[in-house]
Amino acid sequence: MTKALLGALAVCLVASVPAAAQDRPPLIGEDVAAKLSSELSGSAVKRTVQRLSVHHRMRGSRGYAAAAEVIRQGLASDGLAGVETIALPADGKLFYGTQRSRPAWDASFAELWEQRRDGARWVDPLRVASWKDEPISLAQDSVSGHADADLVDVGAGASDADYAGKDVRGKLVLTSSQPGEIAALAVTKYGAAGIVSWAQNQKTAWWGEDQSLVRWGHLDTWSDPTFAFMVSPARARAWQARLRKGETIHLRGRVEAGRSAGHYLIPTAVIPGRDRSKEIVYSCHLDHPSPGANDNASGCAGILEIARALNRLVAQRRLPQPQRTIRFIWPCEIECTIALLNARPEFATHTLATIHLDMIGGDTDKTKSILRVEGSPPSLPSFAGDVAFAIARWVNAQSMDFADSGAGKWPLTDPEGDKRALQAKVGGFSEGSDHQVWAEGSWRIPVIYVSDWPDRYIHTHRDVPENLDPTKLKRAMFIAAAAGWYLANVEQSDVPALDQAIESEGLQRRAEALRRAASLSPADAALILAQRARAEAAEAQSLGRFGLRSTRAVHRAEARLSRPTDPAGALVYRRKPEPKGPMEGFGFSWFDERLKAAGMPRPALLDRAAGRDAPSFAYEALNLVDGRRSVQAIRDELFATVGPVPIAEVADYLATLARLGLLER
Numbered sequence: 183m184t185k186a187l188l189g190a191l192a193v194c195l196v197a198s199v200p201a202a203a204q205d206r207p208p209l210i211g212e213d214v215a216a217k218l219s220s221e222l223s224g225s226a227v228k229r230t231v232q233r234l235s236v237h238h239r240m241r242g243s244r245g246y247a248a249a250a251e252v253i254r255q256g257l258a259s260d261g262l263a264g265v266e267t268i269a270l271p272a273d274g275k276l277f278y279g280t281q282r283s284r285p286a287w288d289a290s291f292a293e294l295w296e297q298r299r300d301g302a303r304w305v306d307p308l309r310v311a312s313w314k315d316e317p318i319s320l321a322q323d324s325v326s327g328h329a330d331a332d333l334v335d336v337g338a339g340a341s342d343a344d345y346a347g348k349d350v351r352g353k354l355v356l357t358s359s360q361p362g363e364i365a366a367l368a369v370t371k372y373g374a375a376g377i378v379s380w381a382q383n384q385k386t387a388w389w390g391e392d393q394s395l396v397r398w399g400h401l402d403t404w405s406d407p408t409f410a411f412m413v414s415p416a417r418a419r420a421w422q423a424r425l426r427k428g429e430t431i432h433l434r435g436r437v438e439a440g441r442s443a444g445h446y447l448i449p450t451a452v453i454p455g456r457d458r459s460k461e462i463v464y465s466c467h468l469d470h471p472s473p474g475a476n477d478n479a480s481g482c483a484g485i486l487e488i489a490r491a492l493n494r495l496v497a498q499r500r501l502p503q504p505q506r507t508i509r510f511i512w513p514c515e516i517e518c519t520i521a522l523l524n525a526r527p528e529f530a531t532h533t534l535a536t537i538h539l540d541m542i543g544g545d546t547d548k549t550k551s552i553l554r555v556e557g558s559p560p561s562l563p564s565f566a567g568d569v570a571f572a573i574a575r576w577v578n579a580q581s582m583d584f585a586d587s588g589a590g591k592w593p594l595t596d597p598e599g600d601k602r603a604l605q606a607k608v609g610g611f612s613e614g615s616d617h618q619v620w621a622e623g624s625w626r627i628p629v630i631y632v633s634d635w636p637d638r639y640i641h642t643h644r645d646v647p648e649n650l651d652p653t654k655l656k657r658a659m660f661i662a663a664a665a666g667w668y669l670a671n672v673e674q675s676d677v678p679a680l681d682q683a684i685e686s687e688g689l690q691r692r693a694e695a696l697r698r699a700a701s702l703s704p705a706d707a708a709l710i711l712a713q714r715a716r717a718e719a720a721e722a723q724s725l726g727r728f729g730l731r732s733t734r735a736v737h738r739a740e741a742r743l744s745r746p747t748d749p750a751g752a753l754v755y756r757r758k759p760e761p762k763g764p765m766e767g768f769g770f771s772w773f774d775e776r777l778k779a780a781g782m783p784r785p786a787l788l789d790r791a792a793g794r795d796a797p798s799f800a801y802e803a804l805n806l807v808d809g810r811r812s813v814q815a816i817r818d819e820l821f822a823t824v825g826p827v828p829i830a831e832v833a834d835y836l837a838t839l840a841r842l843g844l845l846e847r
Contacts, residue, residue, distance in 0.1 A: 209572060209680065217500055224651070297793070323769075331374035334353045356431050377409070379413070383509060384640050400769075463510075465512075493668075538620070554634070618764065
């Protein structure tokens with residue numbers, strides 16, 4: 183490493199050390215901070231979560247419609263403008279860009295009983311699963327059916343070897359895999375009557391500690407004409423032990439459920455700005471199994487509370503009418519957002535930035551969750567994330583001061599909540615929710631993502647309102663509300679202070695780039711540092727999206743790259759105007775469907791593990807296609823922001839997209 187690099191690293195490391203907590207809130211000022219703090223209520227959000235969590239909120243279902251009505255009524259009673267529930271047809275045939283609409287799915291009855299023999303007949307001594315009592319025990323997209331049959335353990339059940347020597351025809355199969363992963367083999371090929379799954383997902387450090395958890399299960403929307411029940415690992419392992427002893431386990435199951443043409447329902451409302459053509463959007467996702475308290479009734483209730491608080495402050499003239507309109511939307515996860523941005527393109531045209539809330543209130547002692555405040559992907563440098571980062575770091579410092587001494591000026595606590603420090607993780611980008619759709623290359627809308635991770639109860643029957651902390655809810659909402667209000671009102675006179683916040687965050691990113699570069703070859707280090715310089719210039723230029731001009735002089739550096747030896751590295755692609763959307767939706771993959779139809783192999787890039795706090799290689803590779811960057815340049819950007827990757831894998835992935843008709847040279 184050169185002396186110059188070492189010196190730069192030292193400067194950046196010093197600059198990135200958090201300063202002592204400052205009482206004055208960054209960017210928004212004390213007046214706005216005080217009004218938001220006094221108005222936002224974590225306790226109110228928790229009560230709304232309780233109302234939402236009783237509904238099993240699967241897309242198009244009666245439970246989802248009921249939850250959407252809770253939101254619509256709340257918006258109307260709080261006096262928001264433009265209150266409506268957008269209804270987009272979803273019948274399994276219509277396409278919205280890259281998302282094939284999934285038909286509505288609903289259930290009215292499902293029970294699974296373990297039986298014992300009483301003379302010549304079987305009786306029902308133990309009810310194992312019940313839709314009425316615990317709807318998560320029925321796998322999503324199950325269809326009507328019944329079985330009165332023995333249970334056969336097929337292990338993972340994902341390969342023919344798992345069925346060797348086992349007669350499963352007409353039986354119920356016990357599997358450790360998701361039902362959708364084995365239905366084609368177990369049911370279609372080998373004739374099983376149905377599936378009982380104890381699949382585990384969302385693995386974290388706490389995974390497996392609680393053997394009683396029943397997790398959310400899925401069947402394929404399009405090709406699984408069967409039903410599946412979900413049980414806990416404890417129950418499954420008890421059954422396995424009995425089966426190994428030669429016991430017969432006999433079950434009786436009945437399901438009344440199915441798919442039908444329906445609608446994606448998306449409540450929305452606005453706080454009108456003086457400029458109605460520009461919007462700051464708050465988003466969440468309303469769907470999830472009951473109870474689904476943190477995931478994601480918390481985010482949905484959180485933006486409802488932000489909408490109420492901001493609208494009340496404006497209506498009472500405690501805050502002025504915002505310069506830009508503030509919109510609030512409640513779609514179902516990913517698929518509804520893809521559908522909305524395709525069906526109502528004006529949403530994307532008007533949106534300057536989106537703030538997405540997905541799980542914001544898990545009590546750390548109970549859920550082990552840490553609040554994360556993230557920004558846009560590396561392919562979309564934007565100052566919007568820096569606004570949220572500056573506010574989040576201030577909230578961290580204030581909450582730490584209060585936890586340390588009990589005398590902090592801005593504790594941001596809720597009367598019914600905890601007093602511990604927030605300790606949010608600030609910065610970076612990760613996929614996993616609707617924010618990745620807004621930021622995707624089809625729309626390139628900057629995002630702020632506020633989300634808990636990990637959560638030991640995510641996608642289980644114990645994701646309940648009692649696990650939420652009103653103080654954490656309030657602090658998460660404060661960060662989101664303050665950032666959104668600032669973005670809705672920022673003007674040229676605010677830019678000098680904004681530039682300082684951007685520079686402060688940029689120094690921390692530069693320090694991280696220097697840390698990475700320190701262990702690399704000179705050529706690779708140059709790629710990392712040149713990309714960081716380009717990103718800093720782009721972050722300053724991103725103010726132009728808001729009609730603003732940065733006052734900073736930012737040097738834009740270019741890497742000195744050798745000419746690619748592989749001809750594929752010199753190719754330049756651009757994306758065709760249609761279809762719009764990511765390659766992977768929810769419950770449907772545009773990419774995989776077309777790959778299978780064309781009989782083409784799966785590109786290796788899809789299976790390459792990305793670096794920590796980074797997007798996937800495939801997501802960013804497509805985002806970087808802009809008609810100007812060569813394949814070599816895209817590979818170099820990926821190396822600098824996601825992780826090491828051979829140019830051959832990038833070239834193969836992009837060439838595959840071109841053969842599928844998405845890209846052109």
